Amino acid sequence: SVIVSAPGYETQKVSLKMGSSDKNRRVELEYVYVPVKISSSTKLKESIWYIDDSIVSSKGDLDIVLKPGRYQLALKTKHFEDYTSVIVVEPAVGHDSSVKLIPIKIPYKIETLPAGASVSIDGQFIGLSPISGEIDSADVEIYAALEGYQDIIDKVDLLNEGGKFI
Numbered sequence: 209s210v211i212v213s214a215p216g217y218e219t220q221k222v223s224l225k226m227g228s229s230d231k232n233r234r235v236e237l238e239y240v241y242v243p244v245k246i247s248s249s250t251k252l253k254e255s256i257w258y259i260d261d262s263i264v265s266s267k268g269d270l271d272i273v274l275k276p277g278r279y280q281l282a283l284k285t286k287h288f289e290d291y292t293s294v295i296v297v298e299p300a301v302g303h304d305s306s307v308k309l310i311p312i313k314i315p316y317k318i319e320t321l322p323a324g325a326s327v328s329i330d331g332q333f334i335g336l337s338p339i340s341g342e343i344d345s346a347d348v349e350i351y352a353a354l355e356g357y358q359d360i361i362d363k364v365d366l367l368n369e370g371g372k373f374i
Contacts (some may be wrong), residue, residue: 216299241300255285311344325354
């Protein structure tokens with residue numbers, strides 16, 4: 209028996225018979241699956257990871273094993289632009305990287321009756337109503353207050369609200 213091995217490949221044991229006229233033997237080694245770890249610059253709540261158009265994970269960060277090669281990576285997650293790139297998974301090494309996601313910008317307009325209410329988003333004062341601008345998509349808490357009127361607190365998914373609320 210002969211053991212054939214190479215870094216990054218599965219070891220194979222090949223039996224050779226004594227006295228055989230076959231002096232040449234072809235041995236094809238299979239790649240060993242290696243770890244692929246890809247994290248995001250942002251904590252992901254709802255995400256779907258794709259490799260070559262197939263869903264491979266719906267968890268926050270990607271942590272799988274693949275055979276070495278080139279793969280098309282895609283990530284779809286709420287509040288961020290879709291991410292795609294090509295990754296190279298190296299034999300015996302795998303792949304370890306981080307992706308930087310770009311938030312979707314949402315235009316907003318906040319109006320109150322009467323006008324002049326103090327408006328905050330996630331505890332940060334942004335101005336007096338009516339007010340408009342652009343904000344990174346997120347699930348936020350909007351607070352509006354005007355002396356003599358009841359305060360309004362509203363939890364809003366900016367991606368689904370179309371930017372107009374209160």
